Amino acid sequence: TQLLEQSPQFLSIQEGENLTVYCNSSSVFSSLQWYRQEPGEGPVLLVTVVTGGEVKKLKRLTFQFGDARKDSSLHITAAQPGDTGLYLCAGVHNYGGSQGNLIFGKGTKLSVKP
Amino acid sequence: KAGVTQTPRYLIKTRGQQVTLSCSPISGHRSVSWYQQTPGQGLQFLFEYFSETQRNKGNFPGRFSGRQFSNSRSEMNVSTLELGDSALYLCASSLELAGGPFASEQFFGPGTRLTVL
Numbered sequence: 001t002q003l004l005e006q007s008p009q010f011l012s013i014q015e016g017e018n019l020t021v022y023c024n025s026s027s028v029f030s031s032l033q034w035y036r037q038e039p040g041e042g043p044v045l046l047v048t049v050v051t052g053g054e055v056k057k058l059k060r061l062t063f064q065f066g067d068a069r070k071d072s073s074l075h076i077t078a079a080q081p082g083d084t085g086l087y088l089c090a091g092v093h094n095y096g097g098s099q100g101n102l103i104f105g106k107g108t109k110l111s112v113k114p
Numbered sequence: 115k116a117g118v119t120q121t122p123r124y125l126i127k128t129r130g131q132q133v134t135l136s137c138s139p140i141s142g143h144r145s146v147s148w149y150q151q152t153p154g155q156g157l158q159f160l161f162e163y164f165s166e167t168q169r170n171k172g173n174f175p176g177r178f179s180g181r182q183f184s185n186s187r188s189e190m191n192v193s194t195l196e197l198g199d200s201a202l203y204l205c206a207s208s209l210e211l212a213g214g215p216f217a218s219e220q221f222f223g224p225g226t227r228l229t230v231l
Contacts, residue, residue: 033219042118042204042222043157088157092218102218104149106156 004091004105012111016078021108023089024071030092032072034063037086037107079112086110116141118223120205126229132193135226139186139207145169146188147220148180151202160203163188192228200230 005024013019023032031050035043047056049065049072056063060083062075076083086107093103119138127133139146148160159172163182180190186207192199206220 035220035222040224042206042224043220045219045221048219090220102147102159102220104157104159 004089004103006089006105006108010109013079015080015112015114018077019079020073020075021087022073023105028069032065033090034074035088043088081112081114084110084112118205118207118221120223120226122226124227127195128231129195131195134189134191135203137188137205137223140221143207143209144186145208146182147206148190149204151204195230197230200228202227
């Protein structure tokens with residue numbers, strides 16, 4: 001069973017702090033997706049990274065795909081209370097359909113206090 | 115474009131009963147996947163339907179089943195409910211444009227919160 005390990009599981013910080021969450025696996029992924037889920041809602045896609053070493057920025061969020069495509073990180077600069085939520089990474093093993101190839105990590109629960 | 119809708123949003127059942135959950139995907143999306151989310155296990159894949167056919171299935175017992183209609187709407191059914199079936203059930207649709215890295219991006223509905231007493 002291929003697993004995606006996310007760390008830390010929980011993170012509680014003050015507004016304005018920076019943070020990084022990690023998504024690691026022993027498997028190589030074709031691409032990797034990051035989602036954010038707020039309480040009572042479904043996950044919302046933030047970004048998809050495809051190429052080893054790729055860096056994508058979404059305002060204060062920076063996503064990086066490891067060179068070997070086995071790991072990824074999400075860095076948030078100057079966190080705000082609106083960033084609070086569960087951050088999920090999901091690895092894709094191959095293309096061409098079949099969502100069974102999408103493996104989700106258990107997530108990092110982030111709480112940003114004002 | 116309207117997002118993925120799921121009904122009902124909340125459901126309370128007792129052990130042994132059965133339940134049917136409904137999902138309407140984003141217009142034009144042909145792939146519909148179902149997931150179970152619990153605090154302990156996280157998000158676990160149940161099954162995926164594409165053009166009315168089950169294309170893939172996760173490691174869940176046969177009590178969990180689903181189907182997809184010609185308009186891409188999907189239902190999932192859980193029979194003989196157990197306490198451990200209490201969870202948030204999420205439906206997601208994706209565009210599936212002939213594969214590629216963005217084909218499997220999931221658009222999730224708000225989920226159905228099932229409580230089994």
